[in-house]
Amino acid sequence: MAEVTLRGFGWRHAGRRAWAVRGVDLRIAHGERVLLLGPSGAGKSTLLAALAGLLAEDSGEAEGTVEIDGLDPRKARERVGVLFQDPETQLVMSRCGDDVAFGLENRGVPAAEIWPRVDEALARVGFGHGRDRLTAALSGGEQQRLALAGVLALRPGLLLLDEPTANLDPAGAALVRGAVARALDADTTLLLVEHRVADALPLVDRVVVLEPGGGVAADGPPGAVFAAHGAALAEAGVWIPGHPVAPRRAAAGPGEVLVRAAGAAVAGRLRPADLTAHAGEVLAVTGPNGAGKSTLALLLGGLMRPTSGAVEAAPAGAPHRWRAAALTTRIGSVFQDPEHQFVTHRVADELALGPRRLGRPAAEVDRVVAGLLDRLRLTRLAGANPYTLSGGEARRLSVATALATAPRLLVLDEPTFGQDRRTWIELVDLLAGLRDDGHGVVAVTHDADFVAALADREHRLAR
Template identity: 55%
Template sequence: MGSRTAGGPGARVELSGWGWRHSGRRAHALRGVDLTVEPGERVLLLGASGAGKSTLLHSLAGLTGADSAISGDQEGTLLVDGEPADRRRGVVGLVSQDPETQLVMARAGDDVAFGLENLGAAPDRIWPRVDGALAEVGFPYGRRHSTGALSGGEKQRLVIAGALAMRPRLLLLDEPTANLDPAGAALVRGVLQRLLAETEATLVLVEHRVADVVDLVDRVVVLEPGGGVIADGAPQTVFAEHGRALADQGVWIPGNEPEPDLSPAPGGTTLLEAVGVAARTPVELGARSAPPRTVLAGVGLAVEAGTATALTGPNGAGKSTLLMLLAGLSKPYRGAVHPRGPLAEVDRRPLRRWPARRLARHVGTVFQHAEDQFVTPTVREELLFAPLRAGMDRGAADAWVDELLERLRLTRLADVHPYTLSGGEKRRLSVATALSSGPAHAPDVLTLDEPTFGQDTRTWTELVELLGALRAEGRAVVMATHDELLLRHLTDTRVRVADGGVAPVDAVAADPEGGTA
């Protein structure tokens, strides 16, 4: 990626008695944080979901404060190279949980160049850096490719390329590989290893799957929700001295994987069937726009009651596209998704032609971007919306919502706006809304895009057990996921999406998603 940055090696980070409370919240996200990160150190931030890890990264990037993007109340001091973080933005590169929020340009190359241009990089150095960063992260398209036509994982690669191209002295990464397929995640970790060795940049990393990144870091810092640092030291020391306690709090500790309690899959009749389904990318506007390309061609897939089907495969292969087609929310270019069995008795027309209310009653959807499905101003109202609309008694609805809030650790957030939640909290809420009609009124089919993203071990287990209970009751669960642990515990049919088609994994000699058939 090039030579050492002109400003020297890594930046120094210092927090003293630091705390932050988001606007509209009573409780602090973090408080009493005392932490120093020396230049060139590589720090892994750990803590339960909602512990304030993303908040700390955003603050280090200079995004919090009275005149910044995120408003709230700050106490204590937070300094980067001896100055407030909002004055040191030029030395910081941030990759946030949601890549959608960081894309600012219509074309891929322009988006990567944006940060360099704002830093005043010489024009003759910008494009070589852009091309080098795109190649390093394995971005599969050219500079002119539309950012709006990218999958979630492809957007993640692009955002990482933009951060790396800037050669930051402080690199802040929030779940940087969460949306990537296993091969892409391994590629990015290799790129980070080389970049950090070459530049000696300071790294602060948030990653739930600790085993994948422990070789990247030399220090682990654990945060307490609403508090400060509760453990700090070399990875082996922290895990040896605090591993059991941290695991009990939901922190992902190597060798302490959760074991959900699941009933066997009962199986059942076919509920949905994709027949000859084809999909293409949207038509782009502009003289330099690329023509539509085929994402899926001639896909056939049956979804059975009482089973969990997982869609796996490389980024950009069409997993999310297929999921939206199966949910009846996208129109196929060719072919159709037909209701079968009990669903055909409800309406024999292709799913795409069902009225919205009927579709929502029988097919629930959890989108890749959680915000796309939030429609009310508080978490509690979000969960009450579907059951009350379906005619559930208010007392029964309140009782079920209270249970969901408790099981998914959202009770303390019941009265806050969904948009102010952390990434993991938003994901739990989005899954909970799909389950909020209650077990007796749950949709016949539930389609979910990366349902376990950003979870600690406790909330991961609760989500998986809730989905497992629906499967046991005869509902069909369809998931697009890269979560190997989810694939291991809650998958009856594993389908690889690649090269425009689908294939059962047991018909594939070696599955790129991680493992052999």
């Protein structure tokens, strides 16, 4: 069992003026199941990191206290299991079974108990591979399920889940939610961060809403919180059931073909695929985890060569053969993991990098950077380190870096991951505007609401 107590808790990352989270007074009793809500940047992930004992003293400034059963979280780590937004950062072994066993071995679990607990945890999350499957061969969604299995195998008293289904297809997400439900018992305390509230409600009995920089804004049973604060929460960016988003339809029909895949395949990762992406349209690429959606995005973006078939893009053939400068101005790519494309230590420098490499005048670079910072709500973070951003902020920065060189075609992998309702709508509006200005958009996504709101066509991959 685990009881959580925060008194006046706050945390400010080193080098940042604004506090990531501040003034939090909160008590979570043994066995409670709590959904933690708040707009992107409200400090939800930071709070979970504090409870997991992962905020190093030399990496920021703290105020107030955080306790788990009266202990500093750094002394209560064996009572806590945590799954953060990026499961790849939690995978440490080359084989899947060994990865789930790793935590058990470190905890000194008797050898005879380890493999039965590994198999039980893998079955609970619906993991479709055996123990010997290489972790490097997993899709993002499969990695997430494996990481969750590693957490569940430890049988923690406090279970911390940060967007546990964000990168999963609907079937995989349902398996994970079911696994979490089965893993909970009267002695397990749950703190869940999840933007899609309706799917999370069956798992919880209490909702806590964080106000950016201002502590707890609402706290209580879900029905009572939504009845009293639903409209205000939706306006602030929280996904509240019963507040639909209007679709953004194209102003005109599609234009010329910007990229075409003809039987394009990558051995072991993507079966032969045929598709075309046009100027003036949004093409959604959907399908189950492991179908090769991210691989297809890399092919269309010119970042990978097909092992068979072909990818051709206007105006000069196979994009993987283009020089970097030509590719940057014609096709912009946004990866599934935003941090994989950050190379500087300041948000503003990240946005300026592409235009500077193209030799754009300093005044033009400054205009581009300022415009993108404002458009994607990143102005206050211009001097921040990209690696200290929240998941939603990092996703918006990754989109902005791709837009900085004004490419005609934009290829995005899970563009709405980590976004609250407000920034989701703003991102959809931004992409709709690009489409209506004649740009082409290819979006790999599991987000059915995104497809319904924006996509002109859907191309579904089969596994």
